[in-house]
Amino acid sequence: MTAPVSIENVTKTFGGFTALDNVTLDIRAGEFIVLLGPSGCGKTTLLSILGGFLSPSAGRIVIGGRDMTYVPPAKRPTTTMFQDYALFPHMRLVDNVGFGLRMRGLAKVERNEKALGFLELVGLKASAGKRPHELSGGQRQRVALARALAVDPDVLLLDEPLGALDLKLRRQMQDELKAIQKRVGTTFVHVTHDQEEAMAIADRIVVMNQGRIEDFGPPSEVYMRPRSLFSAGFMGEVNFVPGRIREADGRSAQVETSLGDIALPAANFPAAAPNAGDAITLTIRPEHFRTSDRTDGPLIALGDARVVGSAFFGTHYRCHLEPQGAADRTLVAHLPQSADVGEGEIIPLAVRAADVVALPPASGNA
Amino acid sequence: MRRLFLSSLSWTYLVGAYAFIFLPVVVLVLFSFQDGRLPVPPFNGFSKQWYEAVFADRKLMAALGNSLLVALASSIVACLLGFLAAYGLARYRLPASALQRGLLIAPMTVSYLIIALGLLAVLNALNVPLSLMTVGIGHVVINLPLCFAIIYASMGDHHINIERAARDLGANDFKVMVLVTAPMLMPSILAAFFLSVTFSWDEFIIAFLLSRFDVTLPVEIWSMLRSGLNPKTNAVGSLVFLVSVALLLILELFLFGRTRKQ
Numbered sequence: 001m002t003a004p005v006s007i008e009n010v011t012k013t014f015g016g017f018t019a020l021d022n023v024t025l026d027i028r029a030g031e032f033i034v035l036l037g038p039s040g041c042g043k044t045t046l047l048s049i050l051g052g053f054l055s056p057s058a059g060r061i062v063i064g065g066r067d068m069t070y071v072p073p074a075k076r077p078t079t080t081m082f083q084d085y086a087l088f089p090h091m092r093l094v095d096n097v098g099f100g101l102r103m104r105g106l107a108k109v110e111r112n113e114k115a116l117g118f119l120e121l122v123g124l125k126a127s128a129g130k131r132p133h134e135l136s137g138g139q140r141q142r143v144a145l146a147r148a149l150a151v152d153p154d155v156l157l158l159d160e161p162l163g164a165l166d167l168k169l170r171r172q173m174q175d176e177l178k179a180i181q182k183r184v185g186t187t188f189v190h191v192t193h194d195q196e197e198a199m200a201i202a203d204r205i206v207v208m209n210q211g212r213i214e215d216f217g218p219p220s221e222v223y224m225r226p227r228s229l230f231s232a233g234f235m236g237e238v239n240f241v242p243g244r245i246r247e248a249d250g251r252s253a254q255v256e257t258s259l260g261d262i263a264l265p266a267a268n269f270p271a272a273a274p275n276a277g278d279a280i281t282l283t284i285r286p287e288h289f290r291t292s293d294r295t296d297g298p299l300i301a302l303g304d305a306r307v308v309g310s311a312f313f314g315t316h317y318r319c320h321l322e323p324q325g326a327a328d329r330t331l332v333a334h335l336p337q338s339a340d341v342g343e344g345e346i347i348p349l350a351v352r353a354a355d356v357v358a359l360p361p362a363s364g365n366a
Numbered sequence: 367m368r369r370l371f372l373s374s375l376s377w378t379y380l381v382g383a384y385a386f387i388f389l390p391v392v393v394l395v396l397f398s399f400q401d402g403r404l405p406v407p408p409f410n411g412f413s414k415q416w417y418e419a420v421f422a423d424r425k426l427m428a429a430l431g432n433s434l435l436v437a438l439a440s441s442i443v444a445c446l447l448g449f450l451a452a453y454g455l456a457r458y459r460l461p462a463s464a465l466q467r468g469l470l471i472a473p474m475t476v477s478y479l480i481i482a483l484g485l486l487a488v489l490n491a492l493n494v495p496l497s498l499m500t501v502g503i504g505h506v507v508i509n510l511p512l513c514f515a516i517i518y519a520s521m522g523d524h525h526i527n528i529e530r531a532a533r534d535l536g537a538n539d540f541k542v543m544v545l546v547t548a549p550m551l552m553p554s555i556l557a558a559f560f561l562s563v564t565f566s567w568d569e570f571i572i573a574f575l576l577s578r579f580d581v582t583l584p585v586e587i588w589s590m591l592r593s594g595l596n597p598k599t600n601a602v603g604s605l606v607f608l609v610s611v612a613l614l615l616i617l618e619l620f621l622f623g624r625t626r627k628q
Binding site: 051052053072073074078079080082083084086087088089090091099100103104147148151 | 524527528530531532533534535536537538541545546549550552
């Protein structure tokens with residue numbers, strides 16, 4: 001089963017601390033949503049409110065069209081997969097997975113059959129008679145997933161479920177989670193602080209900071225067209241170039257920066273339409289810099305830059321550059337494997353107009 | 367030479383310390399096999415006659431049954447109450463919980479004599495006749511703090527999420543407690559239970575002051591002692607000791623051994 005989730009103007013305060021500040025979010029049925037943000041951003045609080053472990057100070061939670069704001073966890077169509085898995089240590093795996101069914105009054109034979117089915121889904125049917133302490137971390141994680149899915153929830157809430165796994169296993173479990181979500185069709189709401197994990201599994205990512213939603217959209221959109229400086233910075237490495245809008249009409253704007261004047265289409269201003277005189281920050285991802293001998297579309301020349309440092313990363317060279325026009329500023333650029341640049345070299349720098357995103361400068365909260 | 371001296375010194379100390387602790391018990395057990403009428407040196411040779419006498423003694427056997435009954439019943443009650451108190455104080459925010467914890471453990475620091483006198487006064491005032499039941503009540507009073515302390519100490523925060531998960535999957539509070547919390551804490555609950563049984567099994571002062579016609583084994587042994595030393599008292603004392611040791615061994619082998627493995 002699956003259901004849409006509406007979070008309407010939810011605020012949560014703990015004493016004087018505001019953990020969630022008027023959060024509104026609509027999640028479609030069957031979506032894989034990732035709540036992404038640094039620790040303390042409110043993502044786990046939001047998940048606890050969805051699961052019923054906390055009540056919001058204000059606002060409403062609607063799941064499948066029914067108001068769930070003050071419904072206890074046991075009565076919600078949600079189940080939570082906890083960060084520490086929270087398996088029942090004294091029960092065999094089949095009893096762990098069957099626990100929810102037992103609470104729903106299913107007879108033993110039927111519930112064992114169903115529990116075995118879910119253990120098979122996560123590839124642990126052969127271990128059904130074992131106890132949790134005999135399993136590895138990854139296996140426990142799968143049992144926790146099977147247990148949460150066994151009661152056929154409309155919404156599955158995952159609280160940093162991959163946090164305790166090593167990197168390789170984490171990447172593998174991401175793929176499995178995604179595959180299982182596609183198969184069961186349940187709405188997944190997954191909390192993490194790892195932006196790579198978010199991009200690997202999410203249909204849509206919710207970037208959170210200081211109790212507010214900074215950005216919301218498919219991974220590519222959040223990465224390529226971030227709606228705030230925080231979101232741009234959290235989703236990956238980025239260069240911030242401050243500037244001022246010299247002139248703007250409906251379709252394009254001229255931005256004055258230390259790298260020279262840059263003409264940008266209005267579509268590159270995702271947060272607000274450009275106004276002449278406004279301060280603005282341009283965000284440029286390191287991989288979007290071009291050395292202008294490689295032409296693939298209309299390029300904006302950014303002048304020459306001196307290479308002050310360079311390291312080979314396999315897929316690219318990661319270079320620190322000092323623009324000739326603004327020697328006090330360094331940029332990080334990812335240049336192709338073929339670039340073969342040496343320290344001290346002067347290279348011409350350019351960027352495609354479409355790759356630059358202009359955002360209002362930080363107002364103290366980024 | 368110096369090393370030899372030091373090591374022989376430490377060995378002497380070790381043997382001396384254990385002798386100090388166990389010599390009384392060894393003497394007790396040895397003279398329970400005395401072939402003669404007095405449990406004092408010299409040792410005249412082995413005989414099982416005193417054990418036969420013990421098992422043939424109706425009063426002693428009745429007292430043994432009473433002791434078992436009181437020990438088991440009072441320990442079950444003490445564990446149950448201790449578990450509930452620990453669960454409440456560990457899982458809910460209660461008013462003055464530090465004070466409540468202190469009050470629950472406080473009887474440990476009061477001498478058994480004082481507890482027995484206090485209970486005696488209360489029972490008199492309430493017109494409750496003395497019986498095995500009142501002995502059991504006294505033993506619950508002394509063992510509840512122990513059970514509470516052991517079970518409370520084992521209720522870690524890592525259990526909270528497991529209980530949350532059970533609630534999330536549809537269990538009500540009662541089911542969470544019976545199906546999840548209690549089984550998870552079973553090693554410490556059993557440890558509390560067995561310790562409580564041993565304490566109740568050996569306990570004399572409360573059992574003496576709060577019983578009348580039906581008495582427990584230590585009280586019966588005491589009344590035997592009034593008619594003078596007799597290897598039969600050694601024999602029954604050895605049996606009491608044997609049961610206590612057996613309980614502690616069960617505790618050590620099956621509970622502490624198991625928790626270490628996990």
